[in-house]
Amino acid sequence: MTALKRHRRLEAIWASEKGFRGWFSTVSHSDLGRMFLFTSFFYFGVAGILAMLIRAQLATPHSAWASEEVYAQLFTMHGTIMMFLFAIPAIEGMAVYLIPKMLGTRDLAYPRLTAYGFWCYAFGGAMMLSSLALGLAPDGGWFMYPPLSGGIHAPGINTDFWLIGITFVEISAICAAVELCVSILKYRAPGMSLDKMPIFAWYILVTALMILTGFPPLILGSILLELERAFGLPFFQADLGGDSLLWQHLFWLFGHPEVYIIFLPAAGILSTVIPVMARTTLLGYGWIVASIVALAFLSFGLWVHHMFTTGIPHMGVAFFSAASTLVAVPTAVQVFAWIGTMWKGRPDLRLPMLHILGFFFTxxxxxxxxxxxxxxxxxxQVHDTAFITAHLHYVLFGGFVFPILAGVYYWLPLVTGCRRFFKLGESAFVLTFLGFHGTFLAMHVLGLLGQRRRIHTYDADAGWTAINLIASIASFIMAIGLALALIDIIIHLFVAVRGKRSPWGAGTLEWATMSPPPSYNFASLPHITSREPYSDTPTLPSDLARGTGYLGDPQGDRRETLMVDIASGRPEALAVYPSNTTLPIRMAAVTGVFFLSLLLKVYWLTPFAVIAVAAFAVRWAWSLGATRDAGPQLIGRDMQVPLAIETEKPPGWWGSAFLLVANATFFGSLLFGYAFLWSIAPGWPPPEWLTFSILEVAIGIGAALAAPVLIRVANARVNASRPATPASAATLGTIVLLAVCLVSLILRAPSPTEHAYGATLLVLGSYGLFHAVLTGIMLAFVIVRMRRGYVSAARSGEPAIARLWVDYTAGAGTLCLLVAHVPAWLT
Amino acid sequence: MSILDPAGPAARDIAALWWVMLTGSVLILALVTVLTALSFRKRAQVPDEARLERTWILGMGLGFSMAVLAALLAYGIATGARLTAPVADAVEVTAEASLEGWTFGYPGDAARGQTADVLHIPAGQDVVVSITTRDVIHSFWVPRLAGKIDAIPGHVNTLTIRADLPGTYQGVSAEYSGPGYLDRRFEVRALDPADWQAFLSGEMP
Amino acid sequence: MRDLLRILAPLLFWLAAFSAIYGLHGLACSRQSDVLGGFGLSAAAAPLAAWGMAIAIQSAILVMLHLRPAASAFVQRVSLVAGWTALGAMLWSLFPLLLNSGCA
Structure with a gap:
């Protein structure tokens, strides 16, 4: 087969649908990565305009530009959009677009999930944006502290938009995180062991793990606050056994890791681009990997440093002060490793490098x-003053916007295959840099002079007038700079001057595809023996196009790629992807109906939406798998591997495992909340405890202990090619029994509206019950699949996935029953 | 309103902390800028990788940063411990925040009623303020006297303040509390001993 | 997976111990302090004792990493750096326990 014929054949298999319809049915990571990036930069523009309105308002004392109510919406939405609708999705877009190309594979692990995540983001973002258009935008500040955001002080729909919209958008972050974890660990080019991964992949892997463990506390907080607002469950009301500090803990448990979730991928761009700009390799690869991991963990031990003024005992605060200074060490290691890299090579002052210098200084x-x-x-002294606003903009603009602009300019030639035509980028950078420092250096001073953040105006005699005016003028210079950069990029996209492949002379694999990359990325997958395969083998692009790598001969119309062993990168299985489908956008739409029904309080619609989502999910899972064993597959280079669905741990198993990590963090946060209220909240003990029921505990825990045993019996029988339906059905029976005990707990708990204790028991019981129902549906699904012939000794993955969920549900259910009953039994 | 114009020991300690940190930061920033700039100079020979790793990662990244941070942390924690240490013979007053304004209460019998939006304290004496709120979260902040502490529903937080000289000091609520936030301010009036006695006995409004 | 866990484990233990000791200190200073008293622990001693134990376990993890090296030299190097980092973090982040132990 010639290279051209192979290209046509692969294009026919991998291409998205032509035209407008293709947007809705595409599952290609290249398409979706670009869609994520476009949408996120649109929101960057929106939030930027809000920022300009804020600076316009503060330019002079007693400005009547925006009323106090409008101003509150402006600053709340500026922060919210920048954090949730720009920064995180921009990272996801970059990672979704680049990771498979850097790892030398053809797509991410779950193409349909990428699409579902994007559409959840698009619909959730539209929901947030509509609140702004309607003048009903959230107005309590982007961290939404109750009681100000509670039902009593904020009765309007504004806060609900935030809680429900952001939770909807976060689905996309969780989806992307699960998918990136599995992709980086299991979907790489053969031979790419962990130490040969491009450094960017390490950053994204750690970031994805952080999203899985950082977002659940906020999702929990949002659910609890919405329950309080909608149904009067008093989690955050001090007079009813709640505590507003619980929100602050949950919010910052998310909020601090969030800063590093934003910074780490940007640092990944720097670690990738700096060595290329300096014509050398990265100094201290191993040290950097270790410092990324250290940064990730340390960042989870800092959340209380946002709460230094809440009256926590000084020693508790001192722990977090110590941990907060410590987190600067791995950051310093990276910064000095980058400077060392520049010393090692010969840096060139090209456009990405300008932004990198901007990054260093800022x-x-x-x-x-x-x-x-x-x-x-x-x-x-400076908490809640303009000093903090200035500090966080230095971190986020310096640590995110400059690197991402460096990254955009660095990878644009790859995305478009063109080179820059008008050289607007340099002047844009100078304006942005000067404008930025003019704005925010001045704001440090304002903070020291006592200007609080979030005030909508100030007195002329406060002595802040001149500095505020300087900051406002500078901010407009910065806005002009960013607009110029945007124009520069748009011109680049539309004015085509063909550029050469790999204009920077980089050694990583993404430059070894065509520019712009074809839908299948690589005509055949390379075998990797070093960290910079393209530098070692300059003929790599043509070698791969000629089909000398793996999977060079497409079979039928299958979208094929390889799964590898995590540590060594040895090929393990052949994965076959689903092709174009509108299932993800339709499922995201019904998910949107679910959130909309909660927002608009049309609760009769909610159960229907839930059922519809479940039905789509079942359809989604049903379309996978086969009813016959295919046996070993040839993958080229004289190697044979089984199909991924004929391995013990199919892709779905890995996805479930990482989703359960996020889920366990959510449950852990819930248990933390319970313990926090019990020990710290005023208004305890509750007027009435749960009455201890030995029957409920014994039956529930008995069932939870039996279920993992029974599912293992079922697994063993599947592997031995013997009928496993009875054992699976028995497992289902024990899960139903557990569900009954949890229902009994919910029904017997004290009234959830009278005290936070009853409310917490209701949420705990519901969490257990939800998992019992979910696992029950999975077991029923597996039983039907067994009867239809989708399960065999080789195709044993589905019962293995069910086992993961049964184990988790049994553990969570047991804990729910214990933590509900033990305090009741003790008192 | 400036924290750089302290009028009491707590604010003065923190202002000193600021000037120390500012000096250190400017020096470190200058160092990093110079090091970055120097990487662009022309060099004859290719540097040795292992040596670079030792210099940059172990020396600068770990050694330098940890030494600076450890010193600063010790200084910070010692200052914090001093500012939160229990004080003997302090005057105890209460502060209750609400969306309508601050209410301050004083020691002693009923002769001295509560005051709204003006807190009277004796100058030159430690005053412990017990702070809480009736509704949403507020924060008690008198920049020239001390740092801020939040007023949180259901909790009572304490803050020690002291004004060296008699005078009036501006205070604000420094946690966003919805419409009207701008005007949630109060005043601290530090009185000389005679005025303070007069105030306590109710002779002064 | 085992290689990844080897890299993550030391710092995971630090995070767990750090949060637990912060929680223990919070509990000791809360109205539930009698729960600790029930186990014969005073408010000042409990976090300090827990810290000592955590340092011992953290060191044991480091020793284990040394004694049973990973197959890949790269994984071994990164996990050792992570192990030392975690021990450093354990000492650094909780050292305020030595300075004072009140609830003020």
């Missing part, structure tokens, strides 16, 4: 002020 200042506010007494 981020170092942000880091230094960050260390300042980690010192508790200083934070007591």
């Amino acid at each position: 981020f170092v200042i942000g880091g230094l002020t960050g260390v300042m506010v980690a010192i508790v007494p200083f934070d007591w």
Whole structure:
């Protein structure tokens, strides 16, 4: 087969549908990555305009530009959109687009999930945007502290838009995180062991793990606050056994890791681009991997540093002050490794490098002020002043916007296959850089002079007038700079001047495809023996196009790629992807109906939406699998591997495992909330405890202990090619029994509206019950699949996935029953 | 309103902390900028990778940063411990925040009623303020006297303040509390001993 | 998966111990302090004892990493750095326990 014929054949298999319809049915990571990036930059523009309105309002004292109510919506939405609708999705877009190309594979692990995640983001974002258009936008500040955001002080729909819209958008972050974890660990080019992965993949892997463990506390907080607002469950009301501090803990348990979730991928761009710009390799690859991992963990031990002024005992606060200074160490390791890399090579002052220099100067200042506010007494003074606003913009603009612009300019030639035509980028950078520092350096001073954040105006005699005016003028210079950069990029997209392949001379695999990359990325998958395969083998692109790698001969119309062993990168299985489908957008639409029914309080619609989502999910899963064993598959280079569905751990198993990590964090946060209310909240003990029921505990825990045993019996019988339906049905029976005990717990718990204790028991019981129902549906699904012949000794993956969920549900159900009953039994 | 114009020991300690940190930060920023700039100079020989790793990662990344941070942290924690240490013979007052304004209460019998939006304290004495709120979260902040502490529903937080000299000091609620946030302010009036006694006995409004 | 866990485990233990000791200190200073008293622990001693135990376990993890090296030299190197980092973090982040132990 010639290279051209192979290209045509692969295009026919992998291409998205032509035209407008293709947008809705595409499952290609290249398409969806671009869609994520376009949409996120649209929101960058929206939030940027809000920022300009804020600066216009503060330019002069007693400005009548925006009323106090409008101003509150402006600053709340500016922060919310930048964080949730720009930064995170922009990272997801970059990662979704680049990761498979860098890893030398053809797509991410779950193409339909990528699409579902994108559409959840698009619909959730539209929901948030509509609140702004309707003038009903959230107005309590982007961290939404109750009681101000509770039903009593904020009765309108504004806060509901935030809680429900953001939860909807977060589905996309969780989807992308699961998918990126599995893709980076299991979907790489053969031979790419962990130490040969491009450094960017390490950053994204760690970031994805952080999303899985960082977002659940906020999702929990949002659910609890919405339950309080909609149904009067008093989790955050001090007079009814709740505590507003619980929200702050849950929010910042998410909020601090969030900063690093935003920074790490940007640092990944820097670690990728700096060595290329300096014509060398990265200094201290192993040190950097270790410091990324350290940063990820340390960032989870910092959340209380946003709460230094809440009256937590000084020693508790001192722990977090110590941990907050410590987190600067791995950051310093990376910064100095980058400077060392530049010393090692010969840096070139090209456009991406300009943004990198912008990063160095800005981020170092942000880091230094960050260390300042980690010192508790200083934070007591500047907390909630303009100093903090200035600090966080130095960190986020320096640590995210400059690197992402460096990344955009670096990878644009890959995406478009063109080179820049008008050289607007340089002037754009200068304006942005000067404007940024003019704005935010001035705001540090305002904070020191006592200007609070979030005030909508100030008195002329406060002494802040001149500095505010300087900041506002500079902010408009920055806005002009960013607009110029945007125009530069748009011109680049539309004015085609063909560029050469790999204009920077980089060694990583994404440059070894065509520019722009074809739908299938690589005509055949390379065998990797070093960290920079393209530098080692300059003929790699044509070799791969000629089909010398793996999977060079497409079979039928299958979309094929390889799964590998995590550590060594040895090929393990042949994965076959689903092709174009509108299932993800339709499922995202019904998910949207579910959230909309909650937002508009049309609760009769909610159960129907849930059933519809479940029906789509079943259809989604049903379309996978086969009723015959296919046996070993030839993958080229004289190697044979089984199909992924004929392995013990099919792709769905890995996805479930990582989803359960997120789920366990959610449950852990719930248990933390329960313990926190019990020990710290005023208004305890509750007027009435749950009455202890030995029957409920014994039957429930008995069932939870039996279920994992029975599902293992079923698994063993599947592997031995013997009928496993009875054992599976018995497992289902024990799960139903567990569900009955949890229903009994919910029904017997004290009234959930009278005290936070009853409310917490209701949520705990419901969490267990939800999992019992979910696992029950899975077991029923597996039983039907067994009867239809989808399960065999080789195709044993589905019962294995069911086992994961049965184990989790049994564990969670047991814990729910225990933590509900033990305190009741003790008192 | 400026924290750089302290009028009491707590604010003065923190202002000193700021000037120390500012000096250190400017030096570190200058160092990093110079090091970055120097990487662009022309060099004859290719540097040795292992040596670069030792210099940059172990030396600068780990050694330098940890030394600076450890010193600063010790200084910060010692300052924090001093500012939160229990004080003897302090005057105890209460502050209750609400969306309508601040209400301050004083020691002693009923002769001295509560005051709204003006807190009277004796100058030159430690005053412990017990702070809480009737509705949403507020924060008690008098920049020239001390750092801020939040007023949280159901909790009572304490803050020690002290004004060296008699005078009036501006205070604000420094946690966003919805419409009207801008005007949630109060005043602290530090009185000389005679005025303070007069105030306590109710002779002064 | 085992290689990944080897890299993550030391810092995971630090995070768990750090949160637990913060929680223990919070509990000791809360109205539920009698729960600790029930186990014969005073408010000041409990977090300190827990810290000592955590340092011991953290060191044991590091020793284990040394004694049973990973197959890949790269994984071994990264996990050792992570192990030392975690031990450093355990000492650094909880050292305020030595300075004072009140609830003020």
